[in-house]
Amino acid sequence: MTERVRVCIVGLGWTGSNHMAGYGAIPDRAEVVGAVVRSEAGKAKARSLGIPHLYDDWRAALDDPAVDAIDFCTPSFLHAEQSVAALEAGKHVLCETPACQSLEEARRIRWAITEHPRQIAQTGHIARCWPTFVHAKRLVDDGTLGGIFYVTSNYAHQSDPGEYPSALTWARDISHRARLGVGHHSLDLVRWYAGDVFEVQGNQTPKAGLAILHFHNGALGKLFSSSAVVRPYILSLSVYGDKGTVVCWWEENELRGHLHTSTHWEPQPLDRTLMHGRGSPEWQYEMTNFVDSIRGVAQPRCPMKDGVAMVETGISIQLAIDTGARVRVMS
Numbered sequence: 001m002t003e004r005v006r007v008c009i010v011g012l013g014w015t016g017s018n019h020m021a022g023y024g025a026i027p028d029r030a031e032v033v034g035a036v037v038r039s040e041a042g043k044a045k046a047r048s049l050g051i052p053h054l055y056d057d058w059r060a061a062l063d064d065p066a067v068d069a070i071d072f073c074t075p076s077f078l079h080a081e082q083s084v085a086a087l088e089a090g091k092h093v094l095c096e097t098p099a100c101q102s103l104e105e106a107r108r109i110r111w112a113i114t115e116h117p118r119q120i121a122q123t124g125h126i127a128r129c130w131p132t133f134v135h136a137k138r139l140v141d142d143g144t145l146g147g148i149f150y151v152t153s154n155y156a157h158q159s160d161p162g163e164y165p166s167a168l169t170w171a172r173d174i175s176h177r178a179r180l181g182v183g184h185h186s187l188d189l190v191r192w193y194a195g196d197v198f199e200v201q202g203n204q205t206p207k208a209g210l211a212i213l214h215f216h217n218g219a220l221g222k223l224f225s226s227s228a229v230v231r232p233y234i235l236s237l238s239v240y241g242d243k244g245t246v247v248c249w250w251e252e253n254e255l256r257g258h259l260h261t262s263t264h265w266e267p268q269p270l271d272r273t274l275m276h277g278r279g280s281p282e283w284q285y286e287m288t289n290f291v292d293s294i295r296g297v298a299q300p301r302c303p304m305k306d307g308v309a310m311v312e313t314g315i316s317i318q319l320a321i322d323t324g325a326r327v328r329v330m331s
């Protein structure tokens with residue numbers, strides 16, 4: 001397929017509105033032909049955005065042959081059921097994070113992905129589309145860093161309920177929020193650079209969560225997450241290899257990164273990423289990758305199998321935190 005991808009967005013809340021803006025920035029590749037909105041306010045918003053077809057129920061969108069791809073921006077406890085049903089209905093799927101909330105749901109999604117290999121199935125780990133982290137990934141993949149032996153990320157975010165309205169609605173229920181022990185974007189990110197994790201350890205206080213990761217390739221990893229940190233949003237990254245090191249940190253509403261290939265102070269700057277959140281071009285990058293994957297001109301940055309593996313690893317970290325034991329990653 002090289003023509004425009006016809007997308008239906010399910011849920012026009014915080015993420016759905018951002019996804020809509022992302023598709024709106026790439027009219028040559030994508031067209032939002034429909035939205036699933038249940039509330040009157042949601043319908044008014046969809047009409048004001050010029051979305052032509054509105055559905056009351058997400059299942060109705062799955063039956064519509066005029067829709068190529070479904071983009072689920074719904075509460076986390078719906079993700080597994082919705083993604084599996086959309087794949088079974090023959091649609092391409094992008095679903096927000098986390099991909100699912102339990103090992104049983106993870107197994108159901110893995111099965112659906114295997115059964116429908118020609119359809120694109122992606123998870124919305126948007127940090128994989130940030131130019132700084134994409135640049136770092138190229139440096140890992142082309143061997144600039146050599147063998148990776150340590151990778152670490154901090155996810156620290158004291159979010160304002162005005163920023164994420166769901167904190168006052170469905171996400172007030174801790175089981176629906178699914179923090180999975182540590183910041184799940186950080187966990188996905190370190191897996192992107194170092195691969196699958198086989199064993200985890202963890203600890204947590206009300207203000208800080210820590211996990212130590214043992215990767216299959218012999219590397220170690222460390223994650224820190226907190227919603228108590230007093231400073232703006234951080235999703236940082238450091239990747240340490242035999243031949244080089246990448247360090248990425250947030251400053252002045254920008255993610256910046258540097259490559260070091262010697263022990264002298266000669267840092268080489270990586271591509272920069274503008275502020276995370278509403279209005280950031282990151283959504284355009286993510287939507288471009290999704291529709292270009294469907295059009296056959298790109299590879300999915302975060303295949304849903306990786307979204308599922310993040311959940312399996314996160315559940316294992318939570319068990320390690322709860323028991324104080326080293327835990328083999330379950331799937």
Ligand SMILES: NC(=O)c1ccc[n+]([C@@H]2O[C@H](COP(=O)([O-])OP(=O)(O)OC[C@H]3O[C@@H](n4cnc5c(N)ncnc54)[C@H](OP(=O)(O)O)[C@@H]3O)[C@@H](O)[C@H]2O)c1
Nearest residue numbers: 011012013014015037038039042073074075076096097166
């Ligand atoms: N990737 C990221 O950086 C990122 C950031 C924030 C959140 N998220 C994830 O994105 C997801 C959505 O979070 P949000 O902050 O966008 O939540 P939100 O603002 O509450 O939006 C959720 C939307 O889902 C709709 N909805 C609820 N139940 C539904 C159902 N049964 N069928 C169809 N639509 C339904 C609601 O629409 P109605 O009003 O029509 O019911 C609402 O507009 C969550 O899983 C969250 O973890 C990801």
